[in-house]
Every structure is written in structure tokens, then in C-alpha cells.
Amino acid sequence: MMNYRHILVMIDLSPDSYSLIHKASFISNLHNDAKISLIYVNTDYSDAYTGLIDVDIRNIQSYRLQDINNMLKNLKNYIYFPVHKVFIGNGDMTSCLLDVTQKYNIDLIIFGHYQDFWSKIVFSLRQIINSLHIDMLIVPFY
Incomplete structure (x- = not known):
């Protein structure tokens, strides 16, 4: 059996994220308290829409980043073990995950x-x- 040293939990900031964090904690305990890090990949609105739009994207992204930080703080209050790192990625999910891993x-x-x-x-x-x-x-969610 492989001994994990660093577990990354990809969260979407929904209530379902708590069950993923719980699973990570359980696995970490089985593997000599492996480090646990969290990642949230944010959608970059400026890349998602390429047509004409009459909205200041910077304001939307600023508000969204503020929401993300607040949600991450709430998640950290729920977690009863040390979190090694928290990452917020932007853009392509696969690229973000590849880079962090x-x-x-x-x-x-x-x-x-x-x-x-x-x-x-x-x-x-x-x-x-x-x-x-x-x-x-x-982990499948239904």
C-alpha cells in the first residue's frame, strides 16, 4: 500500500466540499498524518466570453474573489486539522492541477x-x- 505524503482536495465551495475534506482527513490519518492542501479553480470570466459585453469584468472578478476568500474562511473554520496550503487557480482546470501537483x-x-x-x-x-x-x-455526488 502506498504511503501518501501530500493530499490535494479540489473543492467547489459547496456544502459537498465538506465531505471531500472529511475523506482527506481520514486518509491522512491512515498515512502518518499526510499534509492536506485545498484547491479551488476559479472560472476566468474574461476567457469564458469573447463577444461584446457591457460589464466591467474586473469588478465582477474582484467581487467573486472576495466571495471565494469568505467561503474559504468558512471552510477553514470547519476543518479541525492543519491545512498545509490553500490554492486558488484561474483558467484551465487541468493546467492548474498539473502545476500544483x-x-x-x-x-x-x-x-x-x-x-x-x-x-x-x-x-x-x-x-x-x-x-x-x-x-x-x-467521489460521486448525487
């Missing part, structure tokens, strides 16, 4: 996957699985 020697990533029609179309695990060469725990 390589730079910080992550050897297990935990993330959730919603089991509904739209998630199957919008969120593809194939690219992540093919790009990251580490162990993954995919």
Missing part, C-alpha cells in the same frame, strides 16, 4: 463529480486523468 509533490488528489446529465456533458474527467500521473479519488 508537480510543484508541491502531491501524491493523491481528491475531488467530487456530480452525477447528473449536465455534468456528464460539461465536466470531462478524461483530460485530467490523462494529464495527472498521480492517484485520484473521485
Whole structure:
């Protein structure tokens, strides 16, 4: 059995993130208190829309970043163990995960996957699985 040293939990800041964090804590305890880090990948609105729009994207992103920081603070209040690092990524999810896993020697990533029609179309695990060469725990949400 592999001994994990650093676990990365990909969170979406929904209540389902708590169950992922709980699983990470359980696995960490089984593996000599492996470090646990959290990552949230933020959608970059300026890349998501390329047409004409009459909105100041910087203000939207600033408010969104403020919301993300508040949600992360709430999550940290729930966590009863030390969090090694908290990352907020922007842009392509696979690139963000690849960058963090390589730079910080992550050897297990935990993330959730919603089991509904739209998630199957919008969120593809194939690219992540093919790009990251580490162990993954995919937790289905219903």
C-alpha cells in the first residue's frame, strides 16, 4: 500500500466540499498524518466570453474573489486539522492541477463529480486523468 505524503482536495465551495475534506482527513490519518492542501479553480470570466459585453469584468472578478476568500474562511473554520496550503487557480482546470501537483509533490488528489446529465456533458474527467500521473479519488455526488 502506498504511503501518501501530500493530499490535494479540489473543492467547489459547496456544502459537498465538506465531505471531500472529511475523506482527506481520514486518509491522512491512515498515512502518518499526510499534509492536506485545498484547491479551488476559479472560472476566468474574461476567457469564458469573447463577444461584446457591457460589464466591467474586473469588478465582477474582484467581487467573486472576495466571495471565494469568505467561503474559504468558512471552510477553514470547519476543518479541525492543519491545512498545509490553500490554492486558488484561474483558467484551465487541468493546467492548474498539473502545476500544483508537480510543484508541491502531491501524491493523491481528491475531488467530487456530480452525477447528473449536465455534468456528464460539461465536466470531462478524461483530460485530467490523462494529464495527472498521480492517484485520484473521485467521489460521486448525487
